[in-house]
Amino acid sequence: MSTVVLQVLERDLPELPPQIAGVVEELKDPNVINRDALIRKIEECGNLSEVVQNAVNLGRMRHGRRARSLDDAILLVGLEATRHIILSVLLQALFPRRQLLENFDRENFLRHCLGTGLAAQLLCIEAGLSEQYDSYKLINYGLIHDIGILALDRCLPVTLNRIFQIATEERIPILQAEVKVLGRFTHSVIGEWVCGKWHLPADIRSVVQHHHAPRRAEVNKQETILMHIADTISFNYYESLLESVHKYGIEEELVRSLGLSMAQISKVEEALPERVERALEILDFKALNFSCPF
Numbered sequence: 001m002s003t004v005v006l007q008v009l010e011r012d013l014p015e016l017p018p019q020i021a022g023v024v025e026e027l028k029d030p031n032v033i034n035r036d037a038l039i040r041k042i043e044e045c046g047n048l049s050e051v052v053q054n055a056v057n058l059g060r061m062r063h064g065r066r067a068r069s070l071d072d073a074i075l076l077v078g079l080e081a082t083r084h085i086i087l088s089v090l091l092q093a094l095f096p097r098r099q100l101l102e103n104f105d106r107e108n109f110l111r112h113c114l115g116t117g118l119a120a121q122l123l124c125i126e127a128g129l130s131e132q133y134d135s136y137k138l139i140n141y142g143l144i145h146d147i148g149i150l151a152l153d154r155c156l157p158v159t160l161n162r163i164f165q166i167a168t169e170e171r172i173p174i175l176q177a178e179v180k181v182l183g184r185f186t187h188s189v190i191g192e193w194v195c196g197k198w199h200l201p202a203d204i205r206s207v208v209q210h211h212h213a214p215r216r217a218e219v220n221k222q223e224t225i226l227m228h229i230a231d232t233i234s235f236n237y238y239e240s241l242l243e244s245v246h247k248y249g250i251e252e253e254l255v256r257s258l259g260l261s262m263a264q265i266s267k268v269e270e271a272l273p274e275r276v277e278r279a280l281e282i283l284d285f286k287a288l289n290f291s292c293p294f
């Protein structure tokens, strides 16, 4: 990585506070989560327990009863879904939304991230894979796959702003502008560095590192391909929000590897904008406001 970018990230991206690091550690391996230890650690972590319950209840608005405790929330949606809700809440809280500079629009970026998770859900429905992929997991992956961009926004906002400025001024795709500014140390590389610094779980690291080059994934390859296609669909949607005409291609071979056709990709592309708007109407971000200690 460019020494300057690395030096600034090293200096300005804090270590995880011990309580958050403790929860992340407990969630590291989805197969060996100690439920009681997890609940104990969450109870020590500010209002996290309440926020997780709110997230479960938001997702279940139209279905059945509300969770009355953290234990109850786990019972209602399961440990895997709860794991993803917790990681999503924590990681979002580490990058509070702000609008410092004119060219990077955080609201549209949220639409892209949420859109990536929702596109992954729609792809799973089309491919008959819904049973295999927890929907909270797909939303979590969508919300955090571009954690490298969030790290740039937090530590190098002027550099991030410059990327979007160049894309607009030179009428080139955002990813091309990113390479012009950062060279080969793109947001995927920066994101992987963040995952390493914060000891984030391997499944998240794989999505963050490989969502633009899924063939390189060594673990969870199929879900990384799924997130790559979802990201590309949602990136095209994002470019359209920014009034750009650029469209990233989707490799047919990867599409076929999920048992999908290009016609089904078009169907998901058409459905996505309305899905994002509907999700934004339902989501209550105040209910998901975890008071992060830094």
Ligand SMILES: [Fe+2]
Binding pocket: 145, 146, 187, 188, 211, 212, 231
């Ligand atoms: Fe990305």
Ligand SMILES: [Fe+2]
Binding pocket: 112, 116, 145, 146, 231, 235
């Ligand atoms: Fe993305």
